[in-house]
Amino acid sequence: MKTGDLSADPIVGLSRNSYMSHAQFQHELLAIHHVSWLYGCHASEVGLPGEFVTRQVGRDDSIIIVRGEDGQVRAFANLCRHRGSRLCHEDHGHVRRLVCPYHQWRYATDGNLRSANRMRDGIDLNFADHGLVAIAAETWGGHVFICLSDPQAPLAPLLSAAAVGLSDYSPEATKVAARRCYPIAANWKLVMENFWECYHCATRHPEFSAIADVGGLEDTDFGTVTEPGAALSPVIGGALPLKPGFTSLTLDGRPACRRRFGRFQSEIAVSDPVQTTGFILRHSTAVTYFPDHGIVLDFQPRGVDQTLLVARWLVPADAVKAKTM
Numbered sequence: 001m002k003t004g005d006l007s008a009d010p011i012v013g014l015s016r017n018s019y020m021s022h023a024q025f026q027h028e029l030l031a032i033h034h035v036s037w038l039y040g041c042h043a044s045e046v047g048l049p050g051e052f053v054t055r056q057v058g059r060d061d062s063i064i065i066v067r068g069e070d071g072q073v074r075a076f077a078n079l080c081r082h083r084g085s086r087l088c089h090e091d092h093g094h095v096r097r098l099v100c101p102y103h104q105w106r107y108a109t110d111g112n113l114r115s116a117n118r119m120r121d122g123i124d125l126n127f128a129d130h131g132l133v134a135i136a137a138e139t140w141g142g143h144v145f146i147c148l149s150d151p152q153a154p155l156a157p158l159l160s161a162a163a164v165g166l167s168d169y170s171p172e173a174t175k176v177a178a179r180r181c182y183p184i185a186a187n188w189k190l191v192m193e194n195f196w197e198c199y200h201c202a203t204r205h206p207e208f209s210a211i212a213d214v215g216g217l218e219d220t221d222f223g224t225v226t227e228p229g230a231a232l233s234p235v236i237g238g239a240l241p242l243k244p245g246f247t248s249l250t251l252d253g254r255p256a257c258r259r260r261f262g263r264f265q266s267e268i269a270v271s272d273p274v275q276t277t278g279f280i281l282r283h284s285t286a287v288t289y290f291p292d293h294g295i296v297l298d299f300q301p302r303g304v305d306q307t308l309l310v311a312r313w314l315v316p317a318d319a320v321k322a323k324t325m
Contacts, residue, residue, distance in 0.1 A: 019187040044175040076132035170262035188301035216241035238278030255292035264291035
């Protein structure tokens with residue numbers, strides 16, 4: 001197989017160049033990640049007006065997700081309209097105004113330009129014409145999603161169809177209990193290939209395989225085989241079946257949080273069948289709910305051989321952190 005050949009062996013996979021070509025990586029960013037819905041953040045991370053998070057796409061593009069004074073969550077390119085300086089360098093924070101550190105242009109949390117250093121509105125420039133560049137954003141089920149181009153289709157109907165039974169978990173009444181970032185020195189496709197198959201789970205992840213019903217994955221969307229060239233839905237179901245006797249994906253299979261989601265507020269007997277649900281953005285993100293907690297795994301391409309996994313653990317909004325002894 002030639003180095004430049006991007007064709008795939010149905011058993012072995014893609015060619016070496018598919019994972020190492022900088023040109024191929026840039027093409028994938030534009031053709032896949034820039035035109036697809038991406039996970040932005042959990043709504044609780046921007047719960048108050050002025051709270052923001054930044055989300056990087058690829059190596060160069062940074063997006064601000066911020067809740068406005070009107071309560072609406074919006075997304076903008078993290079660039080001042082004057083000279084393109086980055087507005088926010090922090091991962092998250094709280095602001096009254098988004099202020100460019102270079103020339104002190106000030107933007108409201110709705111993206112409108114409010115003041116420009118030594119410039120007068122309507123005389124030196126029209127403030128209304130120099131607001132931040134808006135990025136498509138949708139909030140659904142307690143999650144915020146962004147799309148760097150004009151979305152081809154609304155996301156909410158796809159999520160509703162995929163995440164069967166999610167309303168039982170009251171997903172809007174959740175919060176982030178922990179957030180961790182894991183740099184992975186590998187091409188994003190290799191990372192996603194590893195995530196999508198559980199061929200290696202029994203030998204490489206014995207703790208996971210002891211609790212999760214790995215064989216049962218064949219009966220979910222994970223086990224669906226698609227013919228080459230067939231149309232793929234960008235969102236599929238993300239339920240993860242557990243083995244009998246277990247009620248949560250923890251080391252001992254017992255709940256990690258005393259509080260439960262939605263209809264699971266009462267105690268769950270280990271003999272009861274436990275439903276899990278969730279959804280997957282096929283190229284980037286998996287969200288799975290158990291009765292006591294949820295997991296968000298967001299895989300972000302950062303370079304041809306660099307991927308960042310941002311993991312979030314969700315709990316009921318009224319859960320309180322346990323006191324340590």
